[in-house]
Amino acid sequence: NxxxxxxxxxxxxxxxxxxxxxxxxxxxxxxxxxxxxxxxxxxxxxxxxxxxxxxxxxxxxxxxxxxxxxxxxxxxxxxxxxxxxxxxxxxxxxxxxxxxxxxxxxxxxxxxxxxxxxxxxxxxxxxxxxxxxxxxxxxxxxxxxxxxxxxxxxxxxxxxxxxxxAYSNAIKHVYPETQNIGSGYSSYLFKNTLYLGTSNGLYKVGLDNSPNFSFIKSKLEPVGNTEGEVRNLSVVNDQLLMGHHNGAYLINNNIATPLDNSSGFWTFHPVSTIQPSPLVVGGTYLGLNFFEFKNGSFAKSKINAQFESARFVVVENDRTIWVAHPYKGIYRIDINPDNTTSIKLYNQNKGLLSSNNNYIFKIKNRIVVSTENGLYEYNEQKDGFEVSAYFKNILNKRDIRYLKEDP
The missing domain is CATH 2.130.10.10 (YVTN repeat-like/Quinoprotein amine dehydrogenase)
Known part of the structure; x- marks a missing residue:
């Protein structure tokens, strides 16, 4: 009024x-x-x-x-x-x-x-x-x-x-160090502890019964001897392995123990289906390095294959390993009976569309390569790659960067 x-x-x-x-x-x-x-x-x-x-x-x-x-x-x-x-x-x-x-x-x-x-x-x-x-x-x-x-x-x-x-957002940023924000490269939940690999090093936090990671009372803390770029975290033979710019490390008791500092490491895979695998392969900046696993410990093996950076690695069986290179093509590495290695390159001369932008996977016991023109599959009789009739009907010609088979 x-x-x-x-x-x-x-x-x-x-x-x-x-x-x-x-x-x-x-x-x-x-x-x-x-x-x-x-x-x-x-x-x-x-x-x-x-x-x-x-x-x-x-x-x-x-x-x-x-x-x-x-x-x-x-x-x-x-x-x-x-x-x-x-x-x-x-x-x-x-x-x-x-x-x-x-x-x-x-x-x-x-x-x-x-x-x-x-x-x-x-x-x-x-x-x-x-x-x-x-x-x-x-x-x-x-x-x-x-x-x-x-x-x-x-x-x-x-x-x-x-x-x-963004309190209600399902996706939240996690900063191990708010005053020195780095990039996140890898993460792994191992024995009720969350490990985060960043460009600054490796961090860990014990998990509790909180329904949301944001509510955990404990703080992220650095793992010793991990300063620098952490490329990968993998669990092999119930051991946590870290691929680092400075080499391969075993993570145990809040400390990183070096296994191989000859090169930076991208990833790790068991070579055998037998558990624990007696032989483990690591993809490095220079190729493949191997580790023997005996009595619960890793030791460097004399087996190696030096050719190019091996970031994308697939183990076909205990004698054959495949590596995809971003602009060189696909490499096949065979472990010979005398523990030497044979290396063979597959590119457009072996059925692939191009040497560039190829990613390799093992799906349903098939060696599958994703290309810019869909999925290709290795034909052992022809010793080359061809368009996968199986996956073509499912995924057509999609450009796929990551593919994983459900356990």
Whole structure:
């Protein structure tokens, strides 16, 4: 009606918000009020909250319950009749960091924005689920406002900027070191420990029963002697092997033990179907190197095949190994009875469309090469490659870069 009504107070209004269709305000001396029928009515008695308590958020949990966040006194649960303090070791610590705002993320999670310690996610009992601070990538820890959008993502208003947290996104970035962000090359879950190979080195974290990796309490920590580019992680003979720019390593007891530093290593494969495989092949920057496995230990073998970089390796059987090169073609390596090796190159002269952009796989006991013109298959009688009649009917002429058969 083009009219402004003023509701003065003898001191100051310190909070104004809505909860379950109620307008709620806090007076410095008189406590909390709700607005009914054009006037302010007492809502909570002064004695309910500690003296000089400053309410920062009053958010609905359901139609009967609400969460009250205070600047320094922690959190309280309002059930329509009275208040109950929500107490936990995590909340006791967060209260010291000044809880400036709170927002309900979902049925069981609440986000607390603090002035000195970033954003923290807790459950309805006050247990800490996740911390989002400068260490995790925020510009700083001084949060002044928080907003949950319709996609359940969080927006944080900071002292000097805005941060966006893709909280509901199924795909999340993992930064082992936020101050030295590198590229991720490989990962492996081995004996309930997640290993992440990056351009800075190898990192690991023990997993717990958390439904989401973001909620894991443990921190990623570096594995010793792995600084530099980690190319690959493979488990062979129940041992974790690391292909590194500096060589081949065995990962055990939080340390990397070198097995072969003659070249950088791309990958590892058991040569035999017998477990544990007595012979293991490693694809290197220069070709293939082999390891013998005896009494639970790896040792360098005298067998090797030096020709070109061997990043894409497929073991056909215990005597024949195939390697795809990005612009040379396909190599076949045969291990002779005297443990020497024979190397043969297959390119457009052996049925392939081109020497470039070929990837090799073993699918249904077939040696299959993906090309820019679909899938080709090795014909042993012709000793060459030809268009795969089997896969042509399934995948047509798709340009495929990765293919794996289900176990």
């Amino acid at each position: 083009n009219k402004v009504t003023v509701y003065p107070t003898s001191t100051e209004w310190r909070f104004l918000g809505t909860c379950n269709n109620q307008l709620i305000a806090e007076d410095l001396e008189k406590g909390t009020f709700t607005f009914q029928n054009g006037s302010w009515v007492k809502f909570l008695q002064n004695s309910v909250l500690p003296p000089s308590t400053l309410i920062t958020s009053f958010v609905s949990l359901d139609s009967k319950h609400a969460l009250i966040a205070t600047l320094k006194e922690g959190l309280f649960l309002y059930d329509g009749d009275g208040l109950e303090r929500i107490s936990s070791p995590a909340l006791d610590q967060l209260a010291k960091k000044m809880v400036y705002k709170a927002v309900v993320v979902d049925k069981n999670r609440i986000a607390l924005a603090t002035i000195f310690d970033g954003c923290h996610i807790i459950d309805e009992k006050g247990a800490l689920i996740q911390s989002l601070t400068h260490q995790e990538g925020l510009q700083n820890n001084n949060i002044r406002s928080i907003y949950l959008d319709r996609n359940s993502n969080l927006w944080l208003g900071l002292d000097n900027g805005v941060d966006f947290i």
